[in-house]
C-alpha cells in the first residue's frame with residue numbers, strides 16, 4: 001500500500017517553466033559522482049525524471065569542449081533530461097554560461113547556492129551567496145533575462161539555523177524568475193553530520209508557488225514518501241542513495257524489485273563506462289570515489305573499500321569487486337552512512 005501511494009505520487013508529470021518532466025524523482029547534483037558515465041548507467045537502469053550535472057564552473061562553461069571536458073559533458077540522448085549546474089557569482093559570467101547551456105539544447109540551468117567548501121566560498125560563490133540574498137536575487141534575475149529555458153536554483157538553509165532565512169530567499173528567487181527550487185535544509189557549514197531539517201522544506205514550499213524539490217537524507221522508499229507527505233514538496237532530489245543504488249529511480253517509481261539489483265554487475269558496468277568516458281587516471285579516481293557508495297550497501301563493505309582504494313588500476317579494481325562478491329556478501333537494508341561522505 002505504501003509503495004502504491006509512493007508510485008502514484010512520483011509518476012505525476014511536473015511543469016518546470018516551459019518544460020515538463022514525467023517523474024518527480026530526480027538526481028541531485030554531485031561532484032565527481034553524477035558524471036556522464038554514471039548517468040549513462042542510470043539510463044540503462046530505467047533513467048529518472050530529471051538529472052542535475054555535477055557543478056560546472058560558470059567561468060569555464062562558455063569555453064568548454066563538451067566532448068572532452070571532465071564535467072561539462074553529456075550524451076545527446078540525455079540532453080532533454082539534463083540540467084547543468086553552474087557555480088559562480090558574477091552575474092554576467094553566470095549569464096554567459098547559461099546562454100551556452102541553452103544553446104546546447106539541454107533541459108535547463110541550475111545555480112549552485114549550496115557548496116560551502118572554503119576555497120569556493122572565498123570567491124563569493126556557492127553557499128557564500130546565501131549571505132547576501134538581495135545581491136544573489138539580482139544575479140538570478142540577470143541569468144533569467146539571458147535565457148528562456150528552465151532556470152532552477154539549489155540552496156541550503158543559510159549560515160544560521162533559522163527557517164526564516166530559506167523562506168525569505170525562496171521568495172526572492174521566485175520573484176527573480178526561478179522556475180523551480182531544490183532545497184537541502186542544512187546550514188552551510190554542516191557536511192551532513194546532523195539530520196536534514198525537513199520541517200524547513202514545508203516552510204519553503206508554503207512560501208512559493210513554483211515547484212520545490214526536497215532534498216536530504218532520503219535512503220529508503222519510506223523516507224521518500226514521508227518527505228513528500230509531511231513537507232508537501234513537489235518532488236524529491238536523491239543524492240547519495242542514487243549513487244549507492246542507481247536502480248532506486250525505477251524501483252520506487254514502478255514498485256518493482258528491480259532485476260538489476262545486482263551490485264557486482266552494476267559496479268563492473270560502471271567501471272566499463274567510466275573507462276569509456278575518462279582517461280585512465282581520472283577514470284580510476286572516479287571509480288574509487290564511487291566505490292565508497294557501493295561498499296556502503298555491504299556488510300564488511302570497508303574490506304572491499306580498502307581493496308579498491310589500494311588497487312593500482314582498473315584491472316585491480318575489477319579483481320577486487322569480483323573476489324569480494326564471490327563470497328556472497330550480506331546486503332544492508334539501510335546503507336552505512338559512514339561511507340556515504
Ligand SMILES: Cc1cc2nc3c(=O)[nH]c(=O)nc-3n(C[C@H](O)[C@H](O)[C@H](O)COP(=O)(O)O)c2cc1C
Pocket residue numbers: 028029030031032033054055085112113114115154184215216217218237238239240241340341
Ligand atoms: C560527494 C558529493 C558531492 C556533491 N556535489 C554537489 C554539487 O556539485 N552541487 C550541489 O548543489 N550539491 C552537491 N552535493 C550535495 C547533494 O546534491 C545533496 O544536497 C546532499 O548529498 C544531500 O542529499 P542526500 O542526503 O540525498 O545525499 C554533493 C554531495 C555529495 C555527497
